[in-house]
Amino acid sequence: MRVVGLMSGTSIDAIDAAIADLTLDGETVRLHPLGSVRARYDDDLREEIAAALPPAPTTMAAVCRLDTRIGQAFAEVAVAAIEHIGPVDLIVSHGQTLYHWVEEDRVRGTLQLGQPAWIAERTRVPVISDLRPRDVAAGGQGAPLVSLLDVLLLKGRPGIPAALNLGGIANLTVVDDHPVAFDTGPGNALLDAAAQQLLGAPHDEDGRAAARGSVIPELLDRLLADPYYARPAPKTTGKEHFNAAYLEPTSHAPDDVLA
Numbered sequence: 001m002r003v004v005g006l007m008s009g010t011s012i013d014a015i016d017a018a019i020a021d022l023t024l025d026g027e028t029v030r031l032h033p034l035g036s037v038r039a040r041y042d043d044d045l046r047e048e049i050a051a052a053l054p055p056a057p058t059t060m061a062a063v064c065r066l067d068t069r070i071g072q073a074f075a076e077v078a079v080a081a082i083e084h085i086g087p088v089d090l091i092v093s094h095g096q097t098l099y100h101w102v103e104e105d106r107v108r109g110t111l112q113l114g115q116p117a118w119i120a121e122r123t124r125v126p127v128i129s130d131l132r133p134r135d136v137a138a139g140g141q142g143a144p145l146v147s148l149l150d151v152l153l154l155k156g157r158p159g160i161p162a163a164l165n166l167g168g169i170a171n172l173t174v175v176d177d178h179p180v181a182f183d184t185g186p187g188n189a190l191l192d193a194a195a196q197q198l199l200g201a202p203h204d205e206d207g208r209a210a211a212r213g214s215v216i217p218e219l220l221d222r223l224l225a226d227p228y229y230a231r232p233a234p235k236t237t238g239k240e241h242f243n244a245a246y247l248e249p250t251s252h253a254p255d256d257v258l259a
Contacts, residue, residue, distance in 0.1 A: 001021070001022045001089045002019065002021050002085075002087070002088040003019070003020055003021075003092060004017055004018070004081045004082070004091045004092070005018045005019075005091075005092045006074050006078060006091065006092065006094060006119070007094045008070075008094070010167055010238065011168040011189070011192065012049050012096065012168070013041065013046070013202075013203075014039060015039050015074055016036065016038050017036060017037040017077050017080070017081040018033070018036045019037075019081050019084070019085045019088065021034055035081075035084055035085050037080045037081045037084055039077045039080065041073065042073075045069055045073060048062075048065070048066060049070070049096060052066060053239050054239055055243055055245045063098075066096075066098070067114065068115055070095065070113050070115075071113075071115030071116065071118035071119060072118050072122075073114075074118070074119055075118045075122035075123065078091055078125075079122055082125075089125070089126075090126055090127075090128065091120075091123060091125050091126070091127045092127070092128045092129070093119055093128070094129075094132075095112030095114035095129060096112060096113050096114050097111070097112050097132070097238065098111050099111040099238075099240060100142065100143065100236065100240055101240075102236065102237065102238075102240070102241075107136050107140075108136075109136060110133055110136055110143070112130070112133075116129040131145060141182070141235065142236060143169075143171065144171035144182070144183060146163075146171065146173070147163075147171070147173040147179070147181030150163040150173035150175065150181070151175050151179045155179075157175075160175065160176045161174075161175050164184075165187075166187040167188065168188050168192070169183050169239070169242070170183065170185060170187035172184050180234060182233035182236065183235060183236045185226075185228060185237065185242065188203070189242050190247065191203070191204060191210070193243060193246075193247055194247055194257055195258065197247065198254035198257060198258070209255045210258040210259045211259075212255045212259075213253065213254075213256040213257070213258055213259030214256050214259055215256070216252055216259075219252065219257065
């Protein structure tokens with residue numbers, strides 16, 4: 001079965017498509033990578049998504065527009081993937097996370113936009129979506145989902161292997177007799193927010209500004225005092241908590257803040 005997987009993370013920089021051939025060998029699923037395609041979000045769509053993210057208020061009209069526009073953008077990437085590799089049997093779309101509802105240390109809901117009907121209509125291929133809500137409904141955290149693949153890839157390796165994913169929100173998968181996966185905290189989310197506030201740039205290109213700076217111990221201590229880090233795993237978080245409003249005004253040099 002040829003499958004296209006569509007994904008965009010909390011950094012909202014691009015849509016990635018991975019194409020693979022999956023076969024069943026007894027009880028083993030074998031995956032043969034066939035290729036990948038990446039397309040950056042249009043600047044206006046990226047700005048519209050960012051404007052709707054917490055803590056900013058939004059409207060149902062904006063949500064409807066985003067659901068449509070993101071779905072159409074995902075559809076175009078799916079078409080590009082099919083043109084790159086040929087016909088496929090299934091498309092799986094993660095969508096774009098806009099909100100992760102965590103209350104009393106429990107995930108109550110999660111919202112990904114990117115209407116899959118646009119993908120199905122454009123490609124005429126069956127589409128599976130709403131992966132995170134299904135996990136939440138089953139009692140899971142809804143994130144991270146990449147841990148399922150991490151376990152398959154790392155199981156059986158010597159020692160206690162682990163995989164760290166540095167996205168907008170960072171997550172860790174530890175694979176031992178009882179695998180565990182959880183969000184460790186902000187990855188690029190706060191770095192990008194600081195770059196936008198202090199540098200007037202969407203991000204710190206290649207970490208150049210941070211490399212020029214020096215860590216500010218008191219700022220680091222304040223950031224690490226956040227109660228989230230002391231919570232036991234499994235746990236999940238998002239830009240509802242770690243966003244631009246989280247960064248207090250500072251008189252320190254921008255390079256040092258980014259470091």
